[in-house]
Amino acid sequence: MRREELVDLNAFLTVAEEQSFTRAAAKLGTSQSSLSHTVRRLETRLGVRLLTRTTRSVAPTAAGERLLSTLRPALDSIGAELQSLNELREKPIGTIRITTSDHAANTVLWPVLERFLPSYPDIHVELSIDSSFTDIVTERFDAGVRLGEALAKDMVAVRIGPDLRMAVVGAPAYFATNPAPRMPHDLAAHNCINLRMLSGGGLYAWELEKKGREVRVRVDGQLAFNTTIMIARAAEAGLGLGFVMEDQVREQLADGRLVRVLDDWSPSFSGYHLYYPSRRQPSAAFALLVEALRYRK
Template sequence: MTGTEYAELVAFMAVASERSFRRAAQRLGLSPSALSHTIRALETRLGARLLNRTTRSVAPTEAGQQLFARLQPVLGEMDAAVREVGAHQDTPRGTVRVNLPRIAAQWVVGPILADFLAAYPGVRVDLVVDDSITDVVAGGFDAGIRSGELVQQDMVAIRLTPDLRMAVVGAPAYLARHPAPQAPLQLREHACLTYRWRESGTLQRWRFSGPAGASEVAVDSVFTANDTNLLLDAALRGAGLAYLLDGLVAPYLGRGELVRVLEPWCPPFAGFYLYYPNRTHMPAALRAFVDVLKSSYADR
């Protein structure tokens, strides 16, 4: 069915229900003459008279009554579907899918999740914990949370946290057997625990910055995993040195379960950002999620 054919049927339904060209024209935002022309075009196309009209009244013919009865539930369902979509734009409801690393789930979303769900009972939040770098559009996600260095430029990005830092850490038992490195190049003499990106299979680069500028060290990775908690656990058990976000290891540093090394060589970098595609008509559920995160972290 073409757009013109659909418009003709809508015009007919308006006239048949209003029993008036004038009222139907007002309802559709048309002039009575334009509406009359549309009805004549429909009758010509169908080869049947659909409306009996005089100067005083309008009423469906038998063919018109049959067409009206068949179309009424169909167009009613279509109107309901359109209203339902519109309601998603006005009232927060539905599911918000967010892709984010484990640490962001714990630090950023976890603290506000209960209050958000209580404030918006019609919204469901689907968090997909993913420490790799995922294309949120291709993956069917509404939004993502990543370090600002990893957010593509064509995304709308909102800063949530202060700058982050990496930390090279090891258990006291490991460092009792292996003297702590005093410079990044000395990492080559150590057993290292390294994150492996799931999609590309490449190892995370151990990046440092010192008096001579930025540098990378090709470490001896005795253990690799695509899960930061596994690397953390291995470091706690004395398997080697790990390169992890300082926020993740901070509690263990405070309790003396881990020791930080090479701290002067680990400068800050861009913190966590919420990002999403630039949408002219953002779903109300996503808008609510964005607004809550923005207000929760505005002063940090």
């Protein structure tokens, strides 16, 4: 069926339902003469009269009634399907891929996803755990998670977590044979557990700060890992000093399994942000997840 045939059929149905060319024309947003021409064109093409016209009313003929009995349910079905498609467009559905660090995934993303996903069964989330600086555009991620201070200027950034602090920690057994460092340069005399950076492959220089004075310390020791989870475990085992996120070792510090040193050299800093390209047009699913992740004090 050609497009103009659908237009003609809809015109006929509207006139028959309104029983008036004037009211039907107003409903369809066209002129009465144009609508009359459309119906005559349909009657000519079918070879039968569909409407009986008088000076006071318009009524379908027997052929018109027969066509209406088929046309009404067909057009109603099409209208219902179009509405269904419109609802589907607005329905939160789809897969969202996010690149994130292990720490951010566990402390910020997962607590939200655990509550969020059961309410939206058609939303799928894929987390790629990677501490390196992934190019989310090239790697086709919808978004990434980084600390606020490491965000590119052409990205939209949404804060999703509180400020963070680092902590220099060691086990009581380690400090039983090693004096606690009082200044950053004292770390040179300690067995420190290194972090191997995934981006670039170098060892992380511990970043310490006090009253605006920033110090980067290259440490040395027997162990190196590419995850802070293992650094915390090694420090708890008494194998050296570790430099980890404070919240990773909060329980160990509270129960005495770990001891914190150089506390005054570990100020807070901007926490995690979800970032995505400014030119991105967010889907309903993506917008919902961003709002759920948004940090509220």
